[in-house]
Amino acid sequence: MVLLFTPKHQKLVNQCYPSGRTTDKKPKSSETSYLLYYVNSRRTKLEKVSSFLARKSTADLNHRRIGNISVTLELMDKIVNHCKENLNVFVRDFLQIMVRILSNNNVNNDASVVENAERTFGSICRLLDGALCNGDADFIDSFQAFVNLYFQVVTERLRDDRLLLKGCTDISTVENLALNPQGSILISRAVEYALTKFQEKNPQYRVQSLEATGDLAMTKRLTRTQTQTVGLDDLINSDDYGIEALRSFFNTSETDKLTLSIKVLLSVLLKTPNQKLLQFICNGIPVHLRYIVILIFIRQLQQDSQHSVVTLKLISSLLVSEVSIVGLSIIDVMRKLLNTQTMNGISKEVSNQCATTIGDLNRKTYYKDQTSDMFSEILIRLKDNRNSAYTDSLRRDLQELASSTFTPSLSLDTYMELFPFLDEPLKLFNVVSKTLTGSFSISKLFHVIDNLKSPERQRDFMSAAFEKYRGIALLAGLKHYLDFDETQKTCYFFYHLEAANFLNYSDYQSQAKYKQECGDHFTQENLLNYYSDLGSNKYSEKGKQIILSRETNVSTTDLLSNGNHTHSTGAEGSGKLDHSLKVPPPLTQDFSRIPKFALTSDARSLKSLKHSSPTVRDLKAARGNGASHLKRQTVSRGSQSVRSHVTNITFLLSELGDEGQESRIVDPDEEEVFGMEKSDLARSESLKLHNIVFKGSKRLSIPLKLQEDGDEFQDANEEFQVTSTRGKLFTA
Structure with a gap:
């Protein structure tokens, strides 16, 4: 029933x-x-x-x-x-x-x-x-x-450790459990069990192991280099439940669960600091999320000052390891380290360890201008008067950055600003980049060398400047020490000694030593003698322009490049120089007799000349002074566009005729043109073709060589078939 x-x-x-x-x-x-x-x-x-x-x-x-x-x-x-x-x-x-x-x-x-x-x-x-x-x-x-x-x-x-680890793995498979406060407690407990059992099975991860990063033979590496350290992700063994449990918590894209797991890892490492365990676990974290480890460890510094030194050493050991880290904000991490370093009541040991960690942060290149940005961040704090009590700590940071920089990448401008705060400025000069952004920086460098109190430092800096910038230092220094100044007397002779060694001129070197002993200076003729041979001195043409440019103030930047203000000494260092760059010839004549409409600077263009076109009175005055004299002086100095305009003026003056003979310029609007021979027409057509070729060459930036003496206009070799002569006089 x-x-x-x-x-x-x-x-x-x-x-x-x-x-x-x-x-x-x-x-x-x-x-x-x-x-x-x-x-x-x-x-x-x-x-x-x-x-x-x-x-x-x-x-x-x-x-x-x-x-x-x-x-x-x-x-x-x-x-x-x-x-x-x-x-x-x-x-x-x-x-x-x-x-x-x-x-x-x-x-x-x-x-x-x-x-x-x-x-x-x-x-x-x-x-x-x-x-x-x-x-x-x-x-x-x-x-x-x-x-x-x-x-x-x-x-x-x-x-039963096997059942324990299997239970930990089961908890890790629950989605979004870390969002719940009670669930986050369970995850933390499971991670701690997994780490503890893994350490018990692998004793090498239970001992204290924190090597000094300063003893490591490091070279600057890109973070995209593949890691060679065996990590959690490399051990695929389903029989080891400890590995599976750790992988389930750390090899995940769920950031909340990963953050909880990393916090538990940090608490375990603070009890038994072991950098091998840290690197082993970090290799199992997805590459694009490994930066979270650094951020959590940095946050721990502000929450627990008792273990600051251990935490900083763990950060350093991870930064200098083979573990690849991408997406790390270098400047943000550096600012947090600097804030920790400048906290009230911070011990000297923690401050020194912060400096070491800052240096380790720079041992890998994460982006191009990283080193320069890190130096600039310290420079900002050095300039802030509120950080005057921490100047020594910030100087220690500069030393650590310099020692951890293996490729010169510090800009010269930033170095000039850091110079007053440096204890050993020459040591930091080794990490300055060879690339310049203009001639002002190199000129400022020579001013700084002049103001050094020790002659030994002046000599060493001058030698370092030539070694780094080579031809740029030669030409910029030549301009800087062109005039002998008693305040620059020591550096003046140091420059010429280095210049003689760089050019490999024994006569120049012996003269520099002799003049240094006598306290005499080089004359213009002496310097021109060393820059007169283009075959043995590839800088002779540009050096000559600097020596002869006292009144015109030729820019060193213009002598080094053609409109590009970024210079690198790589080509010069290899013995190659770009001779395709054209420099205006030196000015040695007296231009006091040139009329006001004639150009006095190569910087003026044909466009600016249009606003000051000569009048008939100016033409007659210039004609009285001699058309050939005007042509010779103006053409020797002007640019291509100026020479073309002056050539047309010269032609107009020649058409005015001699003083004893009165000539008449025919109006092109008249119906008929009288007095024009066939040779005159051919001469006019030749001038027209010459100007067309000249304008085209200007657009192509191909310099034209103008004749200094003699008549610049020649009759055409062939006769031209001209159907009409109307306006032919002014077609050019």
């Missing part, structure tokens, strides 16, 4: 249990399949089955039916995997069942029962979503209660 009134869901569940009281029971396969089909048909049936399983498990526990408990756990695991869409319907009942099982002393010492409970719990964790974890307080309480009970059973009663 009882069976006639038993509900169908109860009969289906009871049919899955085999008879007998053995402990290794398994659910019947065919009956279990039909039960799964039954619970998938309606949601209400699933609720009835879960409630009945809860009552049956309680009865089995009271009667110590260990075999039935194992069958119940396996049925629960199958229902979870087949009814995952309705997991929220029965998951609370299932958690309550597993809590009762692990709380019962009759079964919680049975490893097979606990293992079945872990398997069911793992299936639940893999299918949980963040909405259920964060939206249901009762569920998260049940979840936390089971996890705490599970950890207690496997650590205290069973002492």
Whole structure:
């Protein structure tokens, strides 16, 4: 009679249990399949089955039916995997069942029962979503209660590390569990268990190991270089549950879970500092998220000053290691280190370690102007009067940056600003870039050398300037020391000695030594003698322009490049010089007699000349002074556009005729032109073609060589067929 009134869901569940009281029971396969089909048909049936399983498990526990408990756990695991869409319907009942099982002393010492409970719990964790974890307080309480009970059973009663690590891995598979405050506690606890068990299995990660970064033979490397250190991601071994547990927490793109895991890692490392463990774990973190490790460690400095030195050493060990880190904000990290260094009450040991870490931060190149930006950041703080008490610490930072810079990349302008704060300026000069942004910086460098008090420092700096900038230092120094000044007397002779060595002129070198002993200076003729031979001195042409440019103030930048103010000494250092750059010839004549419309500077263009076109009175005055004299003086100085204009003026003056003979300029608007011979027409056409060629050459930037003496106009070799002579006189 009882069976006639038993509900169908109860009969289906009871049919899955085999008879007998053995402990290794398994659910019947065919009956279990039909039960799964039954619970998938309606949601209400699933609720009835879960409630009945809860009552049956309680009865089995009271009667110590260990075999039935194992069958119940396996049925629960199958229902979870087949009814995952309705997991929220029965998951609370299932958690309550597993809590009762692990709380019962009759079964919680049975490893097979606990293992079945872990398997069911793992299936639940893999299918949980963040909405259920964060939206249901009762569920998260049940979840936390089971996890705490599970950890207690496997650590205290069973002492099974395998089940412990499997439970930690199960927790890591829950999505967005770190967003819940209670869930974040579980994650932190699981990570700590995983790290502890990994250290116990690998003793090399349990000892204190923090090497001094200053003893490492480092070279500056790009962070995209592949890492050679064996890391967490390199060990693919499914049998090692410790590796799998660590990988599940650290090799993830879920930043909230990763942040919690890194914080636990830091707490473990503060107890037993081991840089190998840090590098091993960081190699398992996705490359684009490894910078989070540095940020969390930096944040720890402000929260826990007691372990500041250990934290800074851990940061340094990671920065100088082979671990690839991308996306790290160098300046932001440096500012936090500087803020820590300038905190009130900070110890000298922490301050020195901050400086070391700043140097280690510069040992890898993350972007092009990184080193220059780091020096500029320290410069800003040195200029701030509020940091006057920390000047010594900031100078120590400069020394660490200089020692960690392996490729000269500091701009000369920044170096000039840092110069007053340097204890050993020549040491920092070695990291200055060879690239210049203009002639002002190199000129300022020579002024700084002049103001040095020690002659030995002046000599060393002059030698370093020539070694770094070579031809640029030669020409810029030639202009700087062109006039002998008693205040620059020492540097004046140091320059000429270095210039003689650079040019490899023994006569120049002996003269420089002799004049240094006598206190005499080089005359203009002496210097021109050393810059007169283009074959032996490739800088002769440009040097000559500087020597002869006292009144015109020729720019060193113009002598070094053609409109580009960024110079590099690479070509000069290799013995090659760009001779294609054209420099205007020197000016040695007296231009006091040139009329006001004549150009007096090569900087004027034809466009500016249009605003000061000569009048007839000016032409007559110039004609009285001699057209050939005007032409010779103006053409020797003007640019191509100026020479063309002056040539046309000269032609007009020649057309005015001699003083004794009166000539008439025919108006081109007249209907007929008289007095024009065929040779005159050909001369006019020749002038027209000459100007067309000249204008085209100007557009192509091809300099034209103008004749200094003699008549510049020649008759055409061929006769031209001219149909009309109207306006031919002014076509050119």
